[in-house]
Amino acid sequence: MKLPPLDDPSRYRRLYVFDFGEWTAVGYTADEIAMLLESERFRDGRVFQIYNAWPDGRMELRGVSNTRFQLESGMLFYRSTADEAAEDFEALMRAAQMEAPPCRAFVHLATLGEGEGARNVTVLGYPAEYDDEMGDWLTRVGYMGGDWVEGGSSCITTYQDSQRTVHRRVQLAARDQASRSREEVYASIRKAVQR
Numbered sequence: 001m002k003l004p005p006l007d008d009p010s011r012y013r014r015l016y017v018f019d020f021g022e023w024t025a026v027g028y029t030a031d032e033i034a035m036l037l038e039s040e041r042f043r044d045g046r047v048f049q050i051y052n053a054w055p056d057g058r059m060e061l062r063g064v065s066n067t068r069f070q071l072e073s074g075m076l077f078y079r080s081t082a083d084e085a086a087e088d089f090e091a092l093m094r095a096a097q098m099e100a101p102p103c104r105a106f107v108h109l110a111t112l113g114e115g116e117g118a119r120n121v122t123v124l125g126y127p128a129e130y131d132d133e134m135g136d137w138l139t140r141v142g143y144m145g146g147d148w149v150e151g152g153s154s155c156i157t158t159y160q161d162s163q164r165t166v167h168r169r170v171q172l173a174a175r176d177q178a179s180r181s182r183e184e185v186y187a188s189i190r191k192a193v194q195r
Contacts, residue, residue, distance in 0.1 A: 001046075004192035009053035014102075014133065015195070017061060019046040026050070027194035030103065030129040031179035034069040035186075049129075064129065074105075074125035074156040075134075077146030085109060085120035088145035089168060092122060095141035100175035101126070102133035109168040112159070121159075122146070128153050 001019050003026055006012060016028040018036055021044075028036070036042045043066070052060035079085040089109040096107075105126040112119045122145055126134055131152075180188075188194060 003059065005057060006053075006193065009055065009057055009059060012050045012059070012195075013053050015050050016064070017048040017050060018042075019048070020189075021045065023190065023192070025189070025192055025194055028185075029179045030069065030127060032185050032194075033129075034127070035179075035182050037066050037069050039186075068129050069127070071128035071153045072125055072156050073128035073131050073134075073151070073153040074123060074159075075138075075149055075151040076155050076159060077122040077124070078148050078150070079120045079122075079145075080147060082111070082120045084147075085122055086167075088122040091145060092124065092143060093170065095138075095143050096172050099137070099141055101137050101172050103127055103130040103174045105134070105172040107170045107172060108166050110159075111165045111167065112162055114163070123156075123159055125156050125159075 001017075001024050003017065003024060006026065012027055015026070016030065016033050017024060017026050018028055018033060020042065033047055036045060037047075045066075047064045047066060047069070048061040049064050050059050051062045077085075077088050079088060086109060089107065092107055103126050105124060108121075108123040108125075110121050110123060112121055124134070179185075
């Protein structure tokens with residue numbers, strides 16, 4: 001796989017390379033990669049995340065499974081009382097206002113189950129490919145929710161399949177590297193450098 005020369009390689013860190021087979025393109029967001037993989041024509045392309053980049057043009061790439069772009073991941077922040085869970089929800093909203101998350105996400109304030117066994121939870125859900133970035137973001141904003149925390153794609157699946165009451169829900173928008181529309185992505189397929 002041959003990568004094109006980049007003017008400022010460090011700005012491509014955490015973006016993606018898509019190997020189309022006959023050519024390679026650099027600089028896609030995770031959402032744009034998901035758009036490509038949804039296509040019958042490109043679903044077998046190989047995906048790499050630019051994990052690190054140096055001024056001399058060298059890049060450290062990490063292969064990413066195509067199925068990863070179809071998964072949702074997240075974290076469940078459990079509290080013993082509804083008031084504590086509501087405080088966690090509000091703290092997460094304040095953190096998102098101070099610094100937007102690295103990707104689109106949803107936040108729910110919910111109760112799982114009923115009666116004495118019910119559990120109070122603040123849920124943060126996002127595309128699975130952003131696990132590392134979301135962890136970094138939560139650390140940066142100093143979020144300390146939950147008496148105990150469960151994370152990963154399986155906990156989000158379990159949450160969505162469970163009996164729950166959602167008291168509040170919010171959609172969070174990504175901070176930067178806004179993804180282009182499907183039309184823009186497909187119109188620039190042959191460009192070696194996407195950004």
